[in-house]
Amino acid sequence: MFQYFFLYFFQIVSAQEQSDTPNVASYEIREHSLVKPYPAVFSTGSSYWHLTGNTIVTDRWIRLTADTQSKQGGLWNLLPVTYPDWEMHVHFKVHGTGKELFGDGLVIWYVRDPKHLGPVFGYQDYFHGLGIVLDTYSNHNGPHNHAHPYISAMVNNGTLHYDHDRDGTHTQIAGCESAFRGRDTDTLIAIRYKDDKLTVSTDVDGRNVWRECFSAEGVRLPTHYYFGFSAATGELTDSHDIISVHTYQLDSSNERKLEDRQAIVPFGLTSEAERLHVDDPKSVSWTALKIFFYVLLFLIISVGLAIGGYFYMNSRRYHKSRFY
Numbered sequence: 001m002f003q004y005f006f007l008y009f010f011q012i013v014s015a016q017e018q019s020d021t022p023n024v025a026s027y028e029i030r031e032h033s034l035v036k037p038y039p040a041v042f043s044t045g046s047s048y049w050h051l052t053g054n055t056i057v058t059d060r061w062i063r064l065t066a067d068t069q070s071k072q073g074g075l076w077n078l079l080p081v082t083y084p085d086w087e088m089h090v091h092f093k094v095h096g097t098g099k100e101l102f103g104d105g106l107v108i109w110y111v112r113d114p115k116h117l118g119p120v121f122g123y124q125d126y127f128h129g130l131g132i133v134l135d136t137y138s139n140h141n142g143p144h145n146h147a148h149p150y151i152s153a154m155v156n157n158g159t160l161h162y163d164h165d166r167d168g169t170h171t172q173i174a175g176c177e178s179a180f181r182g183r184d185t186d187t188l189i190a191i192r193y194k195d196d197k198l199t200v201s202t203d204v205d206g207r208n209v210w211r212e213c214f215s216a217e218g219v220r221l222p223t224h225y226y227f228g229f230s231a232a233t234g235e236l237t238d239s240h241d242i243i244s245v246h247t248y249q250l251d252s253s254n255e256r257k258l259e260d261r262q263a264i265v266p267f268g269l270t271s272e273a274e275r276l277h278v279d280d281p282k283s284v285s286w287t288a289l290k291i292f293f294y295v296l297l298f299l300i301i302s303v304g305l306a307i308g309g310y311f312y313m314n315s316r317r318y319h320k321s322r323f324y
C-alpha cells in the first residue's frame with residue numbers, strides 16, 4: 001500500500017517537472033549521469049567516464065571534436081546498464097564557423113563495446129546495439145526525402161554497415177528533421193526506451209517542451225550495454241559538445257525484471273522493411289480501385305453515347321419524316 005502511494009506521489013512530482021524528469025516513476029542514476037563540474041569527475045581515479053580520441057574537457061563543455069578537420073572523439077560510460085527501461089536527457093551543442101558546409105555529426109550510443117574509435121562518427125562500424133545519429137551533413141548526391149540536420153535511430157546486431165553515402169537511411173528504423181545546429185538556445189534530446197518502444201524527442205527551440213521526433217515499437221535491446229557519445233569531422237567541421245547527461249531508470253514490469261535480458265540480440269525493424277510491408281497491400285487495392293473506376297467510367301460513357309445516339313437518330317428521323 002505504502003509502495004503504491006509512494007509511486008503515485010512520485011508520478012505527481014515527475015509530472016510537474018515534465019521537461020526535467022520522465023513522466024513515470026523514475027530514479028536518476030548518478031553513475032550514468034554527467035553534470036558540471038566535469039574536471040572533478042575526470043581527475044578522480046574512480047571515474048565511470050572514459051575519453052577517446054580528440055575529446056577535450058573544460059569547465060563548460062566536453063568537446064568531442066573541435067571545429068577543425070579530421071577529428072574524432074568519444075565519451076564513454078564504463079558501468080553497464082543493468083536495468084531494462086531507461087530514459088536519457090542530453091544537453092548538447094553543435095556549432096561552428098561554417099555557414100553552408102559543416103559536419104559531420106554526433107551519435108549517442110547504447111552498445112556492447114565501449115571506447116572504440118572508428119568510421120561511424122568516431123565509433124566502430126558493425127556495432128552491437130543502438131545509435132541515435134545526429135547527422136548535420138547530407139552526403140547523399142541525389143535528392144533526399146528529408147533535409148539535414150537529421151536525427152535517426154539505427155539498431156545493429158553486428159552485421160549491418162552504416163552507409164555514409166546514403167546517410168544511413170537504408171538501415172535506420174526511424175528519423176526526423178531537426179534544426180539543432182548553430183542555435184542560440186539550449187539544445188536537448190531525450191531518448192526513452194520502455195517496453196521495447198524507443199522514443200526520441202527534442203527540445204531545440206528554447207521552449208522547455210519536449211517535441212516527439214519519432215517512436216518505434218518492437219525494438220529489442222539487451223541489458224548490460226554501455227552508454228557513450230562520439231563525433232567526427234572530416235573535410236567539413238563543427239564543434240560537437242556534450243554539456244550534461246541525465247539518465248533515469250524507469251519502472252519496469254515484473255515480467256521484464258525477471259526476464260534474462262542480457263542474452264537479447266539487438267533488433268529493430270528498419271523503416272525500409274516496414275515500408276515494404278505496408279505499401280504492398282495498399283498499392284494492390286489502389287490498382288483494383290483504379291480499374292474499377294475506369295470500367296465504371298467506360299460504362300457510363302458507353303451508355304451515354306448509346307442514349308445520345310438513339311435520340312439523335314430519332315430526331316433525324318423525325319425531321320426527315322417532316323420533309324417527306
Ligand SMILES: *[C@@H]1O[C@H](CO)[C@@H](O)[C@H](O)[C@H]1NC(C)=O
Pocket residue numbers: 157159265
Ligand atoms: C542480424 O541482423 C540481420 C539483418 O537485419 C539478420 O538478417 C540476422 O538474422 C540477424 N542475426 C541475428 C543473430 O539475429
Ligand SMILES: [Ca+2]
Pocket residue numbers: 104135136137138139164167
Ligand atoms: Ca551524413
